[in-house]
Amino acid sequence: MAIISNESAKLVMVLLVVVATPVVSGLFAGLARRMRLRRDGGMEAAIMQPFYDFNHLIRQQAGPAGNTAQFAILLQLAFSLLALALIVLQRNLLSALLLQSFSGLMAIAANGVRPVGEDSLRRTNPLKLFLTYQPLVLMAAAGCGLATGGFGIDAMLGLSRPLIVELPLLWLSLLYVAYISSLQEPDKALRGPLLAVERLAGCFRIANLLMFAGVVASDSLIMAGLVAVLLGYGLVVAEDLRSKLHWRLMAAWGWEFVYFACAINLSWLYIKYLL
């Protein structure tokens, strides 16, 4: 499929994606919750339930977060939104990931700044997750750079065959990263509108990772978006595994297996393209 070239069409696309991302993820979350409750023989839940919850959060009283935490949460949203915009505009992948990283860092800051993050153990959890997944994202980006000789998303989508053929293990590591990112829970002390914004930012951050995975797995932006939607649904369904796959276990797996897999994939690319 032809790459979208018209600038105004791209801007419209950005707006559409920005609006659609929380809507789609909310619908998926509602659907998954309904399925879970049905399976467990519980009450019937509306598919729109996540939106009611979000609305409820906005109407709740804000928790005792200081100005710094508020600012960090807003920056988190801003960085993740801009990263998504850059991916949809098919700009440089590194710039999108740079902004995505700072969104993750702001998430740590939002949970780590007193008075929100009083519990020191809870403060270190997002940090450990960040330490686990951030190098993996950069390694996946490096793999794209090795395979295409650059970081332009338009060039990646313009390839004759999707990058996933060259980067299967790195692609799987991206899914792993998206999954462990979805395990990241905001601080309990965050509530009300601040928690709503934090959730929204988290939703965009995961969407960015899925879009990145989509770009690797397809040859057009539309196709990448569809892949991201499918992966997003898979992620929501996999949420049922959360009780079994604690983040500590996931982090340990990351260091034991996923890094090894990424190194194998990168070595293969190095042998193929640079030797």
Add this chain to the structure above:
Amino acid sequence: MNGYLIGLLIGLPSVLAGFLLLNRNRSLQKTAVILMAIVLLGSGGLAFSVRTTSVSMPAGLADLGLSLSVVANLAVLGVLAYLSGAWKNRWIGGLQAIQAGMLIWLAVSGRGVSQSGLFVLDHLAVLMLLLVNVTGALALLFALKYMERHEQRRGIDSKRSALFIAAAAFMTPAMSGLLLADHLLWLLFFWQSLIVAGFILISHDRTTLALKNARTFIGWQLFGGAVFLAGAIGLQSLARSLTISELLVFSDASLILLPVAVLVTACLVMAAQFPFQAGLLNCAAAPTPAAVMLQAVTLVNAGIYLMIRMSPLLMNTWLAKIVAVIGMFSFAAAALLALMQHDSKRIFIFSTISCAGLAIALASLANLQAIYAAVLLTLLHGATKTLLLLATSGNASSFLSVRLALLAAVSMLMPPFGIPLMQWTALEAVTQNPVALLLLVAGIVISMLYWARFIVKRLETIGQAGTMRLEPLYAVPQIAAAAVVVLLGLFSVPFTNWLIAPVLRENFRRFSDIAQADAASFLIRDWVGVNPLLLVAALAGVVIPGWLVLRWLCLRQAAAPAVAPTVESIGEVEEVTAIIEEAQETETDAEKTSLQDEANSDVPGNEVSSNKVTDTEELAPLADEHPAVGFHFPTRTVLSIFPDAPKTHLYVTVIAGALIILMFEVVIR
């Protein structure tokens, strides 16, 4: 004009430094330092206006020039031997003896060799001169007040402080000489002069630790000097020249690659790269102006500068790959060590080594943006480290210093400031070298963490910061350094196109594709797809309206009447029921109470009745922060959020400006 300019850059500040050494009168000292700062800024500005010039020895006097440079170097070695007590330490004495032998060898064997080069001012030297003169002047002004307090605290004799100020003042012209020197032996002379001044600064307190640190520093630097001379001997034998500008256009660079590799090793020692970091690490115990001079103004910058200067000789060779890996290793390893530190001075030193490693690695990469990033990173790091060091010492807990230190740390960590952008630019350029790539990835992640930790710690103390006003001699250097950091960071793209692009064309003219290409082809639009100005606009476009909405929501909640607990969310009903059940099954009362509180607080409208929330003092500042203001939508929405009307206008103006810039940029693209 050429000779006068060189004299103004090196000679006049050296004379003023000499005056500072002899003078004991405090008010005269203050006047001389202020005059020195003016001279440094003025001469830097003059050099900037001239941009390119050179001073050469007349052909007939080439041998005399060589002899003079050798004698000058031997004289400095003698001063070093006297200061460091070389006869008591066999390593230092041995290194000095080796250097003296090498110098004499060069003088004897160098007759008839091309020795015309003396001083050259080009675009790279001008940029570095601007950095050195500005940060050097700021550090000197700061040192005046700082050393006065230091004297009182430690009970040090004022004569020693005069020596300290004079040595600090002498470092700037010595560094200017190093930047301008076109002959390797004159470059070595200025380097050795820096070592003398550095020794005086580090050993200032005359404690056992200070003297030991100063000897370690001098030992490593002398080792670097000996390596440098070994490289010079190799170049004199193979290229028959010690003039840098001639070496840069040498026809067969592969022939001289080995001596160049030896010179690169000397650069690594100068910039305190692993495994030669011990000399710089010891300056953590020295007074702050010494740390500024060594880390942000002189030696580290000198190492990076020389590396950038020589990078055309090693581009696309095996040496470039090795240098990239060594630089990236220093970047990652020093970042990891910084993460393990709790003392801010040691964090800064490791971050200096880390940034220098990255700049050196960038200078070795055959990539347009990487070369630009190496130069810009050096400038940004020098300015930011000056600000960090100044703002975290002196009256560090004052209102202004706390915030400026925070600004400096944020500029190390986050876009739109330049340093993180340079790190990501390296990521784009280094993909061809997988070992360097992995080290870079590790370094970027760890750097993010230790700066984030530093910022979070600073944020925690920001509320405790005093409201004390800083004295002008503390405040002016900090504010000026902060202005440089912000302007350089935000306008990094136009700055690069205006001043750094010519460096590439001038320094890399040995490559025909660069020499013949159109100037416009060297211009950049962004760093890895990020234009700092556009990013600021976009962030402002999201954060400022978002903040307004959040404030509105918080105020609305504060103004809303208390509502009876109603449960709208089935998900929350389940969650609350589960928590209550868990509480009922819990044995201890304390756990029961906390779980029931948690359950209550999750029910809408119950927050006020929950003991956990009402009993804590955390809500008290919140109540002050969000007073119950009536909500009147839509007519007074904005004004009710900001009771202060002028501020509202300011915010609205900023939002409008940000959005206009954003749209402008989008349309241009």
